[in-house]
Amino acid sequence: MASKGAKPSGTGGKPARRPASKPVIVNPGTPAPKSGQYLPTKGGPEVTVPKGHRIPPTPNGGPSKLVDPTKNKSGK
Template sequence: MARKVIPPGTPAPHSGQYKVPGSKTEITAIEGKPLPPTPNKGDGYVSVDPTKHKK
């Protein structure tokens, strides 16, 4: 199952680690904050490790 690619500038759907597919670029995002620009135009992010915490 393919993961949904999220464009830069989109608010992160949840906190955690996000990666640019096919790249070593990985960032930590906070839920609701916009994802940063990517190294290459047209790239996006996929969630690789959501933060695990109690609500």
């Protein structure tokens, strides 16, 4: 018989983890799939882009990565 403070076997005592989501990387000129802050991968300032608006050109060329998604239901 197990003692009072014993953990059930098989759980390992760790909470379930969500699988990591893929990073959102978008080329300039394409519509943003989500609202938020986009950072050019080759350097440059962050830009805020609403969902559906086109990603602006980057100073050094290359795609932009979503680094801070909007935390509201309209930008899903």
